[in-house]
Amino acid sequence: MAPARTLPVSRIAHLAPDLGLAMDFRATLCPRHPDIFTFVNTSHGHALRLADPPPPPPSPLPPFGAAATAAPSDRLIDRPRRFPHLQLRRGLNLRRAHRDYLLRFHSLPEVSPFEPLDEGASLEMAERRACAVVREILAMTVEKRTLVDNLTHFRRDFGLPNRLRALLVRHPELFYVSIKGVRHSVFLVEAFDDDGRLLVEDDMLVARDRLEELVREGKRMRRAKKKGHLALGGDSDEDDEEDDQEEEDSVEMDGEFEDLLEDSGIGEDWEEMGDRGEESDGDVELDAMEEFWVKKAVAEGLVDSGSELDAW
16 A cells, blocks of 8 residues: 555554554564565665565455445335435434535545555545545454554555544544544444444454453452352452452552561560660650659658659
């Protein structure tokens, strides 16, 4: 999709988790396929370049609306529509001007994302190729979504416009931009059903969900063993979170009071205070108070001046 057939490795790293690549793909995946990739040094650092001659490009995604056209229609009379129809997701309402623009946009000829545009191409054709490129990138991801910021790194490489987010928002029939969180995400609309579930789940996504299920099962078994009975199906995720929180609190409490409960630390401070040879400020104040009350008792004639008083 890049006209120069070259992509910097540092930019590919932004999309590596979404594409299902390992963190060490530079040292493992790329050297294993010398017939496809070659490393080159550029002004932006190390880059991956397609081998010469490059492999044949894959077949692009089917045009927008082709799947709906091929599916059996639920209309009473199966005949071509008299007026152009724009298939939108459920609950999406557009203004008349926006709808007319999208109808004109999809009436343009198809553009392959793996071929560069001819010189002098119109802005509409450039936008059509940009939409095709973004569709291909999202279709290659595991969850059919990625961050908008990840796509902005490839503006120059793929010929995407500077206002990429505005392009994605302008085509709600192709992409859905979520503003949840600090960084916005973009979804491929045609990969999800009306309930927001993936139509075809990737094998890596299925394996990850299975791993999470096994981890939760291990927590239930550990909790059942602790309680003394085998109740694997009656615990919920809230119980898992509470048990994890209790374990973390117990670890923190043990670490906080570990020094205080050691045998070597108990009683040392008291013995040290008793062995001091010098008098502290509290002992001086106590002697002064004792002398004051003795003098007062002698002056009032309550005790004999020659008698010795025990310490209080």
